[in-house]
Amino acid sequence: MQVKIAVNQENFIKKYKTVRSHSETICKPLEIEDYVVQPIVDVSPPKWHLGHTTWFFETFILKPYNRDYKVFNDQYDFVFNSYYESLGARVVRTDRGNLSRPSVTDVYRYRTYVDQHMEVFLQNTALSEELTALLELGLNHEQQHQELLYSDIKYILGHNPLFPAYSINSVFNQNSSQNNEFIKIESGIYEIGYQGDDFCFDNELGRHKVYLESFEIAKYPVTNAQYLEFITDGGYTNFKYWHSEGWEWVKENTAKSPLYWHYIDQKWMNYTFAGLKEIDLNEPVCHVNFYEASAFASWKGLRLPTETEWEVASPDLNWGQRWEWTDSAYLPYPGFQKAPGAIGEYNGKFMISQMVLRGASVATPEGHSRSTYRNFFHPRHQWQFMGIRLAK
Amino acid sequence: MQVKIAVNQENFIKKYKTVRSHSETICKPLEIEDYVVQPIVDVSPPKWHLGHTTWFFETFILKPYNRDYKVFNDQYDFVFNSYYESLGARVVRTDRGNLSRPSVTDVYRYRTYVDQHMEVFLQNTALSEELTALLELGLNHEQQHQELLYSDIKYILGHNPLFPAYSINSVFNQNSSQNNEFIKIESGIYEIGYQGDDFCFDNELGRHKVYLESFEIAKYPVTNAQYLEFITDGGYTNFKYWHSEGWEWVKENTAKSPLYWHYIDQKWMNYTFAGLKEIDLNEPVCHVNFYEASAFASWKGLRLPTETEWEVASPDLNWGQRWEWTDSAYLPYPGFQKAPGAIGEYNGKFMISQMVLRGASVATPEGHSRSTYRNFFHPRHQWQFMGIRLAK
Amino acid sequence: MQVKIAVNQENFIKKYKTVRSHSETICKPLEIEDYVVQPIVDVSPPKWHLGHTTWFFETFILKPYNRDYKVFNDQYDFVFNSYYESLGARVVRTDRGNLSRPSVTDVYRYRTYVDQHMEVFLQNTALSEELTALLELGLNHEQQHQELLYSDIKYILGHNPLFPAYSINSVFNQNSSQNNEFIKIESGIYEIGYQGDDFCFDNELGRHKVYLESFEIAKYPVTNAQYLEFITDGGYTNFKYWHSEGWEWVKENTAKSPLYWHYIDQKWMNYTFAGLKEIDLNEPVCHVNFYEASAFASWKGLRLPTETEWEVASPDLNWGQRWEWTDSAYLPYPGFQKAPGAIGEYNGKFMISQMVLRGASVATPEGHSRSTYRNFFHPRHQWQFMGIRLAK
């Protein structure tokens, strides 16, 4: 986490309010009941996201830096800690959806309470570099949870047998080109990693040289139309396109399509935020996992790009609608250092068994995307707004 | 299920309203969020109970007997069917707590809709014997779910780290005697099973003779004070009091006390509907499973009664505060017959691997208890209002 | 366990040798490898049976009654204890098949060592009543394991893809009548439970009166021909014949027939000790579990007998080829008492969640069957020589 620039206090308060209120805007269309459930372990109840992001400011800013601060409820530490071992016992992750309390109303009260204290605090405190870094981290952390909110809400509603719509209006503008153009990059030494004075995560730091063989990378992400060909051609029934682990996943889940696709009355339907709709052939394919992305590429006789290739080529790519699976594992950059204290648990301890996704998605909050951003998930995950870009 | 008496239509409507509104009264103290969660598979979300009991009337009365009836929502069959294979696909039981929709408001609308149609139907229809039996079954079914509502709500709130109270007022009056009096019954031929013209379940029918050896049975149920001695004497750490299966349960769950007991600051606390309280030594012990009941009896050098002994002795017993574990498996009476059709799935198909409980509890609705009533649960279950009576 | 008669020492030694050598005779056709594996948790490796029965004599006779006795290997306590909590730590049951040592040769050495000491001991010791009871228990215990040896060997070979024969010669003579005769028993008071001076298990003791309604019971067990009709008529695809728990079992296991039946090239084949053979229509059906037995009876419009009915009718029945599932749970007789000490763990602690089987099977050792014998297994088990008798 780094912030080098001087921060204008007024602007910061404004930014704080903007980010914080966006989380609530995302939840506005929800019924109370939608805030509570956790249909799979990866999907957290929306009220948990609202509470946890608030707890983050309370725990990392107000408690250590504001000596007069009284916590809203001292049991919330137990309820809203996500994974910080440094910070004591917590509700086991699988139990988040078993908790009817704190109620949604109480969670919003908690937000209001913390926001009021934060705003007073921000007005009255000189922002040291350390503090500014924590504040920026808190806001970026909340933005990450905003994207999770979209993914989790979609999962909750999209796995309900009534297929309720989140909104009758279009939520995201999504479309792509069927164009198959490839960008060619010459071999040579390149640099990757974050450079600049704005915020970035610790896992992007340590800009460093890499040597790349020449390669080609698709200008556009893979579309539903293109993915449908893979399905129709028996992509989900031929082991040879799949990793061994991916093929196990196909068989155990009798997988036949991306998440949210349903074959009904001879048509491929897709659960969208507006309800069940016929698939839109021009949209970039979404909600595929690494196994599917990789099998698709293999079926095409091509491959996925590495994260290095992606970053080097990024200025020429049409990106930002889907998080794009790369064939790079999530591992530390040369010279990577964990931050001291609980914040050090933010990224480093997850650098095993996950794959890097690059880009950003329609659900990524404004101002939260960079070409150096390293997102990461287990290869089996589909529920984020994940898609595919080909390389060769 | 049997009803032989002529039914007064007006009285029936009144009874229908009384029973139906009681379910809603039980739920009154709940927050919306409390209606939604399912912390363990056995505990259903309260909104599911409200919907399922309504679906029962819609499915077994309105749809077959009222040809003009239009279902409220044709997807509710899938959502609110509990276990009737005859009636098609349904939400798997473990998923009940993953459904945020239908919302609580919609479930109440569903209740109102079905109640209005039921009342019109009841006013305008001659009640045949068959129909009356179904109606009685529907009401008794709802009463069973009222007891489940109490048990499930207690589980939901009592397993929340905030230990919220359901009500600050006392909900049930519970106390017993520390008196150790035993009733002696002579050997001989007795009769058990339901006899009479009121409602009873099919599993109580077929009154039949049994031969009993002479036995003694405690007049009062076991109290918290008595159970505490068992705990203090190492009851949970000595395998010799336990069934093999029970001892596995103790070890896997590191069981140390009845459900809802917590040893905090050198005191045994008990989660009650009014929140966490010190245990009341005079209450009959509650929320123990068959293994615990049986281990307690074994520690005492005594045993649990059989269901036959219980029923024969019942006129002399002080009963009705706890469902009492018997050492009888849930099996058919001589001549037991399943009802034809879906209703036949009500009792018979569960006659394996469960133990009979006799009596009734503080949570049993008024008018729903009889000395011939055969309740049944798996030996591991604790979450009903279950207690212990000794025999020798 | 009871033995009242005076025992002739010489005869006893002879009996000891006969029983002990029979276990080894059963294992004679095995390859070393067959002694080692444990394909499911219920099936123990044959070498474990040979060791465990030997350990029983070492532990309950030689160690306590022969002060000079030196144990063969002090780690065998850990390896060969089955379930006696009183006797300390033991290999977890699921691990029995993971142990290549002690080798088969070592186990036979262990048998020889213990047998030699037992024979000397028997020649030189006055047999008290207590000791005689333990000795009889040891022999009956070994006989129970002889039947388990047959069942487990059949499972091991019958689940090998090569379907090796245990013996090319016929091992058991098995056949029944297609005769559908029913025996009628009048209502009245009867007595059940063991009476006499020979050995019986503690669970048979406490002969007591029971009142029976009149009933009818089939003279012969159900045959393969009769069971095949059930299969052909869709017995395994119609939930209505099944207990709820049984139907889950059918679906989870995609059950379609008794264990060891395979439908190959339009024919029903059956793995037998002589290898894969076409099913013999005249044999009593074998290797069905309680769910299947009960579903078959339900399909017939009949039921299974209770254990009381079975025992009362037994003099008129053709029995002894199959253990016959009853619709009685395994529970204590009135006045049942556990023996003191480790032996008390023999029967009583299993009196929950199991069903009683009556009779005996072709695999039961000579002299080990009685009409009062109460065998018991979980309702899901098929791998014993289990069959069906109908009642109404």
Added chain:
Amino acid sequence: MQVKIAVNQENFIKKYKTVRSHSETICKPLEIEDYVVQPIVDVSPPKWHLGHTTWFFETFILKPYNRDYKVFNDQYDFVFNSYYESLGARVVRTDRGNLSRPSVTDVYRYRTYVDQHMEVFLQNTALSEELTALLELGLNHEQQHQELLYSDIKYILGHNPLFPAYSINSVFNQNSSQNNEFIKIESGIYEIGYQGDDFCFDNELGRHKVYLESFEIAKYPVTNAQYLEFITDGGYTNFKYWHSEGWEWVKENTAKSPLYWHYIDQKWMNYTFAGLKEIDLNEPVCHVNFYEASAFASWKGLRLPTETEWEVASPDLNWGQRWEWTDSAYLPYPGFQKAPGAIGEYNGKFMISQMVLRGASVATPEGHSRSTYRNFFHPRHQWQFMGIRLAK
């Protein structure tokens, strides 16, 4: 897989015999029973290894290239196929230890049969480049299983409560230096990947340039003495050294030391091929998984090398006693191509969720190690001869 050199037929036959007989030599100290068991899914029964490596030659050489060849037993395809989807159904991996047949004798017969046919075939066939590549692959494949044989035998014997020795003589010579010397490598462009005319696996091919920042790497692997300090300092009880996934592994397994270490009577004992011995402080630490290797490095304030660093530095390292965990995921080199047909399933389909190990171990057969060799296992695995080298 590549072989460019001309092959001398005579030498090849000699090599074939040498490699094949080495597998049998490894198994010589075993009892028949040791060949059969599979205590965990990753450990295959030794007889399976002997059969599978034989099946490899039968399937990939004799069947396609020798038209007169008759298979030894046509059911062995089902029994000895490991993971080749192209080659049809196979015993599920978890069932390998449930098969008592084919017997050990039959497996050795199978080996003899195939070896005789192979030798005749090799004498009479002109070895095309394709064929030579397959033959070399078969031999290298068998060598990989020789190392697995050592690992699996150690697991089988080392997890037996009797801790039997494999051999009273020392099997491997293992020791290291406590020297903490680090080799410094300057930044710059390097090349990695196989270059030459001998055999290598497909995953080593595609020699390519990489850019490395300057780094330092330990000349010697970490010793038991050094690892013991980590244990003593609370390494297994402090989450901060561990990946999140590693910490879960520690808690679930209550891990406290490398595999095979036992703290007995105040001493750290180690199961070795010669039985249970006090740990040798000068041996390189062995049987640690990636989580442990990584936590150890983190405790030291250092890190694991990447596979690229390792390969570049390898000429200066003292390596070959332990497979050394790198902080590199097992992913394709630029330009990686799967071989066509079933052989294409050899490596590529495993390139996900595994980490690369470099070097070789005391159990690696002579002639089977190269500095470009890419071994790979899941991060949780300990049972190979795996150790640690530090970098900074």
